[in-house]
Amino acid sequence: MKAVVLASGGLDSTVTAAMAREEGATLYLLTIMYGQRHQIEIQRAQAIATWLQAAEHKILKLALHEFGGSALTGQGDVPKHRSNQERETGIPSTYVPARNTVFLSLALAYAEVVDADAIFIGANVLDYSGYPDCRPEFLQTFEAAARLGTKRGVNGKPIKIHAPLLLLSKAEIIQKGQALGVPFECTHSCYDPLDDGLACGRCDSCVIRLKGFRDAGCQDPVPYAADGSNLST
Amino acid sequence: MKAVVLASGGLDSTVTAAMAREEGATLYLLTIMYGQRHQIEIQRAQAIATWLQAAEHKILKLALHEFGGSALTGQGDVPKHRSNQERETGIPSTYVPARNTVFLSLALAYAEVVDADAIFIGANVLDYSGYPDCRPEFLQTFEAAARLGTKRGVNGKPIKIHAPLLLLSKAEIIQKGQALGVPFECTHSCYDPLDDGLACGRCDSCVIRLKGFRDAGCQDPVPYAADGSNLST
Numbered sequence: 191m192k193a194v195v196l197a198s199g200g201l202d203s204t205v206t207a208a209m210a211r212e213e214g215a216t217l218y219l220l221t222i223m224y225g226q227r228h229q230i231e232i233q234r235a236q237a238i239a240t241w242l243q244a245a246e247h248k249i250l251k252l253a254l255h256e257f258g259g260s261a262l263t264g265q266g267d268v269p270k271h272r273s274n275q276e277r278e279t280g281i282p283s284t285y286v287p288a289r290n291t292v293f294l295s296l297a298l299a300y301a302e303v304v305d306a307d308a309i310f311i312g313a314n315v316l317d318y319s320g321y322p323d324c325r326p327e328f329l330q331t332f333e334a335a336a337r338l339g340t341k342r343g344v345n346g347k348p349i350k351i352h353a354p355l356l357l358l359s360k361a362e363i364i365q366k367g368q369a370l371g372v373p374f375e376c377t378h379s380c381y382d383p384l385d386d387g388l389a390c391g392r393c394d395s396c397v398i399r400l401k402g403f404r405d406a407g408c409q410d411p412v413p414y415a416a417d418g419s420n421l422s423t
Numbered sequence: 424m425k426a427v428v429l430a431s432g433g434l435d436s437t438v439t440a441a442m443a444r445e446e447g448a449t450l451y452l453l454t455i456m457y458g459q460r461h462q463i464e465i466q467r468a469q470a471i472a473t474w475l476q477a478a479e480h481k482i483l484k485l486a487l488h489e490f491g492g493s494a495l496t497g498q499g500d501v502p503k504h505r506s507n508q509e510r511e512t513g514i515p516s517t518y519v520p521a522r523n524t525v526f527l528s529l530a531l532a533y534a535e536v537v538d539a540d541a542i543f544i545g546a547n548v549l550d551y552s553g554y555p556d557c558r559p560e561f562l563q564t565f566e567a568a569a570r571l572g573t574k575r576g577v578n579g580k581p582i583k584i585h586a587p588l589l590l591l592s593k594a595e596i597i598q599k600g601q602a603l604g605v606p607f608e609c610t611h612s613c614y615d616p617l618d619d620g621l622a623c624g625r626c627d628s629c630v631i632r633l634k635g636f637r638d639a640g641c642q643d644p645v646p647y648a649a650d651g652s653n654l655s656t
Binding site: 248250251252253254256257258286287288289290291292294295296298299300302303304322323325327328331332334335336338339340341343344 | 481483484485486487489490491519520521522523524525527528529531532533535536537555556558560561564565567568569571572573574576577
């Protein structure tokens, strides 16, 4: 089996890739540089690609920031807590418009070119902080569209979309990664790293990650800025 | 109504944009440069954006050619007739893997940012030369995925996908464009233009366009290379 894996360099996508490899897949990693601030993720993704012995690793630039619209692609401060508007809609300001739709469509194009049987994405519904494009019903419907809109689908070999972390807690994801020997020190989760690459320890993503390591009963090997450094112990 | 229109600079997408404007939409044009050879389309798309009085025109670079996989994104010759493999599968070698899925997903991201109500795409099923992602059932299913995967969808204001040319013949599209005053001389359809920008007159796209103008009973104002120049008269 050949599998395209959306690999951001983060914890979830790395565990996802390791699970795909465990299932015997030959890995085609796709990292999308979409103008986010944390370019450090790209370097980590390359280190992880080497560890995973991926057949290929494509890094695609995509100037999504030209559309504007999100704290993760713009130049503003990443909010550390939710606004009233976010509380009302349930969708955080770190939401990147249609991100998973865009990412899955690019993975689909890549999958058709390399004749891959599946796409793996690290979407997760329990730690889901209000992103509509992490929901199972979205993924199922996108898979149906992909079946109708591709050569492989027409030829009766539709590309399946796998989100093996979908129903796992962060602690379960970390335990799964441990069992597969994932080099957590290479993974990066912070939305708002310091200039030297240190994770902030305070953004939503850091808070969820640190709690996950605590719940899993182990230490996060990633270094944090001073005020977050002791949170996982 | 605000509408994002996928505007390639071609005949179909220009007529589509003119139809959206006719319906009273404020236009947000999106041109995706995906490494195709005919960069001339970009210049035409800009001229057309001016004619349409678009509120905004975004030109997004996307290095799809890094994936390879199609005559339209690669460096090889554009085939002038179909191979045995194409005849068997019904899908031409000019098929760009998952192109409309990718284009619609980028239009969806843009639509969320500008808070647009609709996306217009110039997909067409009758002149459909075997592209699975031009089929109505694909567009409907993508629309359903877009409803589930976006903030607007969650908030009960799903982004609709309009393909107003879907069931029209090329001659009908041309007649529609004539009625709306579309500057056909700015539109570009050739898959394989000469170095000076002249349309080849021989590729699938030129042949369909020229037949469309003949069937519509009018002259294509676009200049063609010598061996195709008299085909529309």
